[in-house]
Amino acid sequence: MIKTRIGSKSDIEGVQQLQEKYLFKNLSEKDRENGFVTTPFTIAQLEEITKQNGIFIAENENNLIIAYAFAGSWEYFKQWEIFNFMVARFPQLSFNTNEITVKNSFQYGPVCIDKPYRSKGLLNQIFEEMRIEFVKKYPISITFINKINVISEKAHTQKLGWKIIDEFQFNNNTYIGLAFDMKNSVLN
Numbered sequence: 001m002i003k004t005r006i007g008s009k010s011d012i013e014g015v016q017q018l019q020e021k022y023l024f025k026n027l028s029e030k031d032r033e034n035g036f037v038t039t040p041f042t043i044a045q046l047e048e049i050t051k052q053n054g055i056f057i058a059e060n061e062n063n064l065i066i067a068y069a070f071a072g073s074w075e076y077f078k079q080w081e082i083f084n085f086m087v088a089r090f091p092q093l094s095f096n097t098n099e100i101t102v103k104n105s106f107q108y109g110p111v112c113i114d115k116p117y118r119s120k121g122l123l124n125q126i127f128e129e130m131r132i133e134f135v136k137k138y139p140i141s142i143t144f145i146n147k148i149n150v151i152s153e154k155a156h157t158q159k160l161g162w163k164i165i166d167e168f169q170f171n172n173n174t175y176i177g178l179a180f181d182m183k184n185s186v187l188n
Contacts, residue, residue: 003121004059004129007068012046014065022112035118035151039080039111043068052076056130058113058122069111069126071134071141074102082170083107086144093165095140095179100165105140108180111152121151124186128164135182147174152185160186 001182007015020026023037041049047054049072058067077083086107090100108130112160113122143162145152156162156178166177 001057001061002066002125003118004056004058004067004126006052006053006129006133007050008059009047009050009076009169011040011057012043014051014059015041015046015057015068016043018065018068021114027042033147033151034114034115035149035155037112038146039110045079049076053133056126057131058117058126062119066117067111067113067122067126069109069130071108071130072105073106077107082144082175085168085170086142089168089177091167093177095163096181096182100140100142100145100179104138105142105179106134106138108134108141109143109145123159128185128187131182131186140163141180141182141183142177143180144175144177145166147176 019037019040022037023040024032024038027036049070054070054072054076057065060066072080074083074087087102093100105175145156153176157164161184162178162180164176165179168175168177
């Protein structure tokens with residue numbers, strides 16, 4: 001049975017192992033077609049996000065971490081330049097007629113699911129675990145996906161109902177910016 005929960009410091013090793021397995025730079029071009037993550041997190045960064053209840057994990061019946069999803073304030077994510085670039089774009093964006101600010105939104109992602117567990121509803125399950133925690137503070141979730149990561153775009157727009165609100169260039173890559181209304185459950 002798969003269980004989802006807020007991650008803790010004791011989960012860091014398992015998160016790092018899964019991260020390494022699906023990190024863009026560690027995959028062949030063919031493997032990247034099945035999805036990838038681009039942001040590597042250090043142990044210190046993982047320790048900090050666990051203190052903020054900002055990592056959500058899924059584990060299998062053997063207590064192995066088979067998925068993770070990050071969520072955090074813009075303050076936490078400002079250590080990576082792409083997030084500062086995204087925040088600078090907020091004044092020209094809106095979602096459901098609401099302006100997007102660092103106060104009413106947060107960064108969701110990356111999310112990573114081990115290949116044998118994909119297409120089984122786990123994305124919705126782990127996302128809902130995160131949504132229940134973060135809707136207490138934020139009405140809007142924001143994320144970005146590399147445009148070549150088609151599998152992630154489809155999963156987020158078709159399975160979870162994210163809306164594309166932006167497209168931008170950063171470090172010679174094209175990204176789409178997406179938003180999600182945190183009042184909407186993704187479990188039926």
